[in-house]
Amino acid sequence: MAVNLFPPTAADLHPVPGVELGVAMAGIRRPGRKDLFVMRLGQGARVAGVFTRNRFCAAPVILAKKHLRNAVRALVVNTGNANAGTGRDGMRRAFCVCEAVGKKLGIKASQVLPFSTGVIMEPLPAERIAAALPDLKPGTWLDAAEAIMTTDTVPKAASRKVRLAGGEATVTGIAKGAGMIRPDMATMLGFIATDAKVPGVQLKKLVKATADRSFNCVTVDGDTSTNDSFLLIATGVGPSASSGKDLAKLAEAVTQVAQQLAQAIIRDGEGATKFVTVRVERGRSEAECRKIAYAIAHSPLVKTAFFASDPNLGRILAAVGNSGVDLDTSKVDLFIDTVRVARSGSRDSQYEEKQAIAAMKKPEFLVRVVLNRGKAAAAVWTCDLSFDYVKINAEYRT
Amino acid sequence: MAVNLFPPTAADLHPVPGVELGVAMAGIRRPGRKDLFVMRLGQGARVAGVFTRNRFCAAPVILAKKHLRNAVRALVVNTGNANAGTGRDGMRRAFCVCEAVGKKLGIKASQVLPFSTGVIMEPLPAERIAAALPDLKPGTWLDAAEAIMTTDTVPKAASRKVRLAGGEATVTGIAKGAGMIRPDMATMLGFIATDAKVPGVQLKKLVKATADRSFNCVTVDGDTSTNDSFLLIATGVGPSASSGKDLAKLAEAVTQVAQQLAQAIIRDGEGATKFVTVRVERGRSEAECRKIAYAIAHSPLVKTAFFASDPNLGRILAAVGNSGVDLDTSKVDLFIDTVRVARSGSRDSQYEEKQAIAAMKKPEFLVRVVLNRGKAAAAVWTCDLSFDYVKINAEYRT
Numbered sequence: 001m002a003v004n005l006f007p008p009t010a011a012d013l014h015p016v017p018g019v020e021l022g023v024a025m026a027g028i029r030r031p032g033r034k035d036l037f038v039m040r041l042g043q044g045a046r047v048a049g050v051f052t053r054n055r056f057c058a059a060p061v062i063l064a065k066k067h068l069r070n071a072v073r074a075l076v077v078n079t080g081n082a083n084a085g086t087g088r089d090g091m092r093r094a095f096c097v098c099e100a101v102g103k104k105l106g107i108k109a110s111q112v113l114p115f116s117t118g119v120i121m122e123p124l125p126a127e128r129i130a131a132a133l134p135d136l137k138p139g140t141w142l143d144a145a146e147a148i149m150t151t152d153t154v155p156k157a158a159s160r161k162v163r164l165a166g167g168e169a170t171v172t173g174i175a176k177g178a179g180m181i182r183p184d185m186a187t188m189l190g191f192i193a194t195d196a197k198v199p200g201v202q203l204k205k206l207v208k209a210t211a212d213r214s215f216n217c218v219t220v221d222g223d224t225s226t227n228d229s230f231l232l233i234a235t236g237v238g239p240s241a242s243s244g245k246d247l248a249k250l251a252e253a254v255t256q257v258a259q260q261l262a263q264a265i266i267r268d269g270e271g272a273t274k275f276v277t278v279r280v281e282r283g284r285s286e287a288e289c290r291k292i293a294y295a296i297a298h299s300p301l302v303k304t305a306f307f308a309s310d311p312n313l314g315r316i317l318a319a320v321g322n323s324g325v326d327l328d329t330s331k332v333d334l335f336i337d338t339v340r341v342a343r344s345g346s347r348d349s350q351y352e353e354k355q356a357i358a359a360m361k362k363p364e365f366l367v368r369v370v371l372n373r374g375k376a377a378a379a380v381w382t383c384d385l386s387f388d389y390v391k392i393n394a395e396y397r398t
Numbered sequence: 399m400a401v402n403l404f405p406p407t408a409a410d411l412h413p414v415p416g417v418e419l420g421v422a423m424a425g426i427r428r429p430g431r432k433d434l435f436v437m438r439l440g441q442g443a444r445v446a447g448v449f450t451r452n453r454f455c456a457a458p459v460i461l462a463k464k465h466l467r468n469a470v471r472a473l474v475v476n477t478g479n480a481n482a483g484t485g486r487d488g489m490r491r492a493f494c495v496c497e498a499v500g501k502k503l504g505i506k507a508s509q510v511l512p513f514s515t516g517v518i519m520e521p522l523p524a525e526r527i528a529a530a531l532p533d534l535k536p537g538t539w540l541d542a543a544e545a546i547m548t549t550d551t552v553p554k555a556a557s558r559k560v561r562l563a564g565g566e567a568t569v570t571g572i573a574k575g576a577g578m579i580r581p582d583m584a585t586m587l588g589f590i591a592t593d594a595k596v597p598g599v600q601l602k603k604l605v606k607a608t609a610d611r612s613f614n615c616v617t618v619d620g621d622t623s624t625n626d627s628f629l630l631i632a633t634g635v636g637p638s639a640s641s642g643k644d645l646a647k648l649a650e651a652v653t654q655v656a657q658q659l660a661q662a663i664i665r666d667g668e669g670a671t672k673f674v675t676v677r678v679e680r681g682r683s684e685a686e687c688r689k690i691a692y693a694i695a696h697s698p699l700v701k702t703a704f705f706a707s708d709p710n711l712g713r714i715l716a717a718v719g720n721s722g723v724d725l726d727t728s729k730v731d732l733f734i735d736t737v738r739v740a741r742s743g744s745r746d747s748q749y750e751e752k753q754a755i756a757a758m759k760k761p762e763f764l765v766r767v768v769l770n771r772g773k774a775a776a777a778v779w780t781c782d783l784s785f786d787y788v789k790i791n792a793e794y795r796t
Binding site for chain 1: 455480519699783785787792
């Protein structure tokens with residue numbers, strides 16, 4: 001069902017020097033599937049992250065934010081249970097997992113970052129995770145991507161090589177997410193690692209800048225998850241990228257990987273049959289353009305019109321009018337790909353519906369809103385709202 | 399499919415002295431259905447209204463707001479075409495309709511309020527409306543309710559009698575709406591008339607207060623329409639309700655009628671199989687309680703869980719956390735009807751899922767969130783998100 005999204009092969013994904021991956025079947029929710037991975041990092045690795053702003057922030061996120069202050073040596077990630085809405089007991093269970101990983105790897109619990117995804121408000125079976133640690137098998141990035149899938153239908157991973165002054169650096173990342181996707185800081189879960197050596201301050205800036213150009217530009221259903229986390233890891237065993245051209249090149253490669261992963265989440269959005277870019281142009285500020293783009297991307301009426309390839313495009317104008325941005329609507333133009341649908345706030349006299357239908361029947365198209373009152377622009381990637389969205393979310397768990 | 403909503407009979411709906419109704423088939427979108435009504439008011443009638451805040455406000459709404467400054471003598475309402483996103487040409491067509499009605503009734507065009515509902519961004523066939531005016535047949539409130547339906551499956555009307563010092567007054571109203579429903583000022587279209595005599599200042603206050611306790615408390619899909627209008631009409635031919643007890647009694651009757659109509663819109667929400675009251679209690683302000691209630695009522699994940707009768711209730715906590723209200727989540731309790739699901743921000747240890755399943759299988763239930771930090775409360779009425787919501791909105795028009 002995913003829109004133009006094909007599973008990567010293990011060969012597509014370059015291993016990152018300084019990162020060791022281990023994967024296991026811990027039977028967290030169901031037996032017989034990869035549902036746990038541990039990422040071990042060498043000494044000197046640096047890690048930076050951005051996290052959900054949902055006030056019901058999950059226990060592992062709270063703990064990961066705290067442990068991020070230390071010299072991080074490992075990540076432990078499970079699917080099947082989000083350990084969110086679990087209060088103090090959830091915090092205790094998340095810490096037990098860190099302790100078990102610390103013990104196995106000979107590091108402190110406080111050097112382990114825990115991440116969880118899956119059902120909310122059920123106790124995390126920490127003992128099953130601990131029991132599975134001796135069974136960890138060396139794994140590829142593809143194994144890790146598979147081990148964090150929930151309603152995802154395709155594992156999400158991307159990889160790039162980039163030539164820096166000191167030699168070639170690798171950037172490889174994975175992500176998961178298909179529903180409850182409207183990251184406010186980052187995706188549900190995203191991990192990108194590079195072997196480049198990046199100073200801590202630069203890495204923190206890079207993770208924020210990357211999130212704003214990738215995971216913070218997507219929405220499936222407007223629901224920001226309790227567990228959103230995006231981590232950027234620089235093992236430092238490869239060439240240096242501490243400033244100037246090298247840092248810019250690395251940033252470009254990291255952003256490309258992040259955008260590919262963020263778009264993969266939308267292509268695999270729950271029930272998605274269309275991949276739609278909503279671009280709002282010539283606004284006064286990027287903020288107002290984003291606000292309008294999200295108003296369009298979140299409207300159930302617009303999303304069902306995408307699904308039907310039905311150019312019931314007044315719905316898009318209505319969403320623009322609902323965005324909360326104070327607008328002179330008589331200046332607004334609307335395009336589907338290159339078809340001008342509305343001009344100066346009302347239907348273009350040249351416009352014929354069959355043109356928009358043809359554009360909307362494609363699995364990917366562009367909705368372009370031109371405000372004609374400034375120079376700023378912003379884009380959001382989203383999908384349609386189909387029968388299968390309802391099916392997946394009505395039947396998930398049951 | 400509507401949830402516990404049965405069509406009223408004409409006998410349930412008391413005629414309002416001072417109001418004359420005429421209904422016609424104008425063939426606006428399809429031939430052979432009632433799609434036009436005219437409400438004629440006697441001299442001295444007072445009218446007050448609240449309107450959509452959507453920036454793409456429809457042409458008839460702009461004109462109705464303007465004409466409301468005059469002594470209003472008629473309303474003309476059509477379904478099949480919203481005359482929204484139609485620019486200057488739309489304004490011209492709306493005015494033509496007022497002119498035609500004015501001519502027929504011997505009043506000025508500026509004394510006529512026009513209202514339209516239906517498809518957006520298509521030219522209003524004003525000439526068909528004008529041509530149908532000679533065919534207007536005297537109609538009941540039920541006829542009028544039928545003449546404004548779009549995706550509604552049941553006509554919506556309600557009626558009350560109220561005893562005032564000067565005699566018995568009548569309050570009768572109609573409304574329409576099933577999708578694009580998240581009124582910001584009023585419902586898509588709602589008209590309530592009374593024969594009581596109410597001073598203009600009081601009537602303006604009453605229409606706002608009523609909207610806030612009825613149409614402004616409902617949401618189907620979070621999309622505020624371009625045409626939302628709620629009108630309160632006092633013909634003044636009946637007993638006086640100018641202040642004190644009489645005004646309070648009348649206000650109560652008007653609010654009851656408005657709440658019944660607003661709830662009818664949700665019961666008949668597109669694809670609705672459940673009618674859910676979301677009540678947020680013990681907050682610091684009504685505003686924060688409403689914000690949280692709407693965050694729950696707008697979450698597609700929560701709405702699909704309602705549809706499935708699946709107590710995947712972590713989704714409700716996630717929505718609370720996403721509301722934008724700065725909360726101490728460890729104080730939050732969550733109930734489905736009387737079942738306590740979460741206590742102090744995490745799963746109640748006594749809670750068993752089968753209890754919540756039993757509550758959620760009913761066609762009507764209560765979601766109650768207790769913030770435990772103040773004395774304010776607010777409630778929102780909403781419905782679930784079902785296969786049929788997608789079906790209706792993907793197939794509407796086509």
